[in-house]
Amino acid sequence: MRVHKSSGFTLIELIVVVALIAILATWVVPGFQGLIARTTLDSEIERVRQALLTARAEAAQRRAPVRVCPTEDELECSSDWSVPLMIFVDANDNGERNASEELVSISQRSANAEITITPSDELGSGIAYRADGFTDINDEILSFKSNDLPADEAKGICIEYARVTSASLSVAKANCG
Structure with missing residues (x-):
């Protein structure tokens, strides 16, 4: 015979390999979650920064006041920065979009962004750029905090007369006003 x-593989070898994979997964997955949260935060900051830069460029190019503000209906400005941003030519410079005023663009938030955006007092319901591309707002901050990250990883956008910069929140506060 x-x-x-x-x-x-024997059953013991298979169990050991599965156990090692489970241990590695529990060690690696939280790191990926943090990476995804930081990337989402950076993406949201860049979206808002680009909206501000677009509004500034449009104002200078058109030689007309342009406003960027949060909106829920693409008509009225809101003070809730968790909604999409609207950029429009504010021809009568009243801070509100009228039916005759051109909508330049809408900047949508990422659907899965768990981010709180807090404006400083002066920014309330939006930012207006004059026909020369400058704003009357100086040294104001938009704070960005991810609900999935510790508070010390919050970031900010500093808005000055002719500049928009982003950095960690502590650096933005130190350099902005």
Whole structure:
């Protein structure tokens, strides 16, 4: 009688490999979650920064006041920065979009962004750029805090007369006013 030697893994070896994979997964997954949260935060900051830069460029190019503000209906400005941003030509410079005023663009938030945006007092319901591309707002901050990250990883956008910069919140507060 011939004995055939079977090839493969034993049950013990298989259990050890599965246990090692489970241990590695519990160690790696939280790191990926933090990476995704930081990337989402950076993406949201860049979206708002680009909206502000677009509004500034449009104002200078058109030689007309342009406003960027949060909106829920693409008509009225809101003070809730968790909604999409609207950029519009504010021809009568009243801070509100009328039916005759051109909508330049809408900047949508990421659907899964768990980020709180807090404006400083002067920014309330939006930012207006004059026809020369400057704003009357100086040294004001939009704070960005991810609900999935510790508070010390919050970031900010500093809005000055002709500049928009982003940094960690502590650096933004130190450099902005």
